Amino acid sequence: MDLGLLYPTRDCGEADFAELCRRLDPAIGLGFAYAEWGETVGDLGELDAAGQTAAVREIGAPERLTRAADAFATTPDVVSWACSSCSFTRGLDGARAQAAALATHLGVPASSTSLAYLAALERLDAGRVALASVYHPDLTALFTAFLAEAGVTTVHAVSAGAGSDRELAAWGPERITELAVAADHEDAQAVLVPETALHTTPLVTGLEARLRKPVLPATAVTVWDALDRLGAVPVRDGLGTLFTDGAGLRRPSSSSS
Template identity: 80%
Template sequence: MDLGLLYPTRDRGEADFAELCRRLDPAIGLTFAYPEWGEAADPAAAVREIGAPERLTRAADRFPATPDVVSWACSSCSFTRGLDGARAQARALTGHLGVPASSTSLAYLAALDRLDVGRVALASVYRPDLTAVFAAFLAEAGVTTVHAVSADAGSDRALAAWGPARIFELAEAAGHEDAQAVLLPETALHTTPLLAELETRLGKPVLTATAVTVWDALDRHGDEPVQDDLGTLFSGAAGRRRPSSSSS
């Protein structure tokens, strides 16, 4: 199976995706393509601009071969367009490539649905206003954010350099007794080696951006990604709830 990921910035979190795919199945082929950033100087406008469906389909033409499934592997560049906008991104990619397509933001919704989770806490690396945009995106899909922390951590280059201690600190700060799961929405973070320990520390599912993106892509392809030591989402314990689609 060949997984194609559209990724916003070269040489950030690709190695984390590669490690997760290798641990799930060494036979998974993984390729990346990079949409072009626009001219917007404002960060919020920039992430909306790069997520324009026409930019994503142009970038998808750079895959060396058409993948079996594709995902727009960026949290903020998909949720800042709202639920309808995220669905439009996926539909554009499916229409252009003829394969199942998703994004990290839609992957979060699919994972929460599979785990039957409706109340979450956000361990956000973003500014508080952008964290609120993600909470609003989740609310559109009926998911309630009961607690959120915002690290306001800056660039994806800085985030890619975060070590385990900083990731654990952020996740633990977001922990809340009313949350059924904790979300870490940032694909530049290297979280694959930490998935089991994160859940041990927080005592509940912890859904990282890398993990949900890969899980959702494999699920949409019709595979059942099950592996020990990668957290609840990959444990197989939740079972298959319903077929996924690029418009859900």
Template identity: 80%
Template sequence: MSPRIGLLYPTRDCGEDDFAALCRRLDPAIDLDFAYVDWGPGIGRVDELDAAGKTAAVRELGAPEGLTKAADGFATTPDVVSWACSSCSFTRGLDGAREQAEALSAHLGVPASSTSLAYLAALARLDVDRVALASVYHPDLTAVFAGFLAEAGVTTVHAVSADAASDRALAAWDGRQITDLAVAADHDDAQAVLVPETALHTTPLLAELEDRLGKPVLTATAVTVRDALERAGAAPERAGLGTLFARHARHPPSSSAS
């Protein structure tokens, strides 16, 4: 039986269908459930906030007590849970991301992770420590992600920042916009290109992006799902879904939920 993944997600009707599309393409297909984390009452419209306001908002949304409260919204307890939001997990730093996962694991009694921790797991699996960032964020927030990676020994050799208005705006991006961002971010010294945003619809582009750039392109959807499956003790392989799901992907030694 395939594991059931529970994803905590920040905004309804954004990129959930991209996660579902990826899980359907795996063999066996993966059961998926979502629960939603409420934005703070004082935040208002995210697309109307300035850069500092957005950073504060996503940091607030990642408070461990809010995540555990939201996790009670799953229909049944999943086999593994992940906080499927890049910025809301990396803005608290590496220790903060681990605290989020530990709180969820203790609350639900199952393995737990987040998109940011999933990026670190993917980079370790592929033995990558130099990356380029195809960031949809403001440059200040992109720098926070680079700092998070640096805490784990990963160097950002190049980054571009699209400074998109909101995750809902990003959910409407088409394949050309995503591809253009990844191409602009690539650098000869980068071993992989990271696309850290779970609202983007990247599943149809996984193989195409890697063919175009000639290196792993790690999208937020792909790393989140692969990491969750690893933590649940299952790692389906499937051609056409990029390096992370290829048969030759290196598996690192097993580790704790952090």
């Protein structure tokens, strides 16, 4: 089974995806193709909040994604636009349009990290979340609005105001842990960490033990959702709630987000 990930920047979080897939099942094939940033985007970390929002909206244009998908060496069995902000900034309809364009273009199931969050929260029956956001507060608010469109309430959110995805890829375990702990709230049924550049696979089990609730990093939800669309999610200890033997999960509905 081959999982195709569209990704925004080379040499950031790919190793975390590879580690997760290897620990789930070494037979999972993993391929990357890269969407192109807009011609006016230089260093994302140097842009102000409005500039960052415009840049991530631009790269998520469906025509950019389908063009990037042509770079896969072979057609994958399932594809996901593996970027949180580049999918939620267009709203729920925009995220669905991205996935629909990819599915039509490649002829395979398609999703994105943002849609994966909705699928995971539905499966967990979790309607109240805490948000450990690496983004500027303006981008955090857009993700909160995206979740609200799908009926998910954000009870608490923190915003780290980080710059580029390359900066985020260099974050160590302590900084990621501090962000997740700061975001947690007693009313939250899950803690979301929406950034695919972060290296979170080795941390999720410890975070769930500490916070006593599901912790959903972007890498984990993206891979889980893609495999779930193929009906092929492995059960593995040590990789968080989504990959346990049905603990905390309800049966899938007949339709997907």
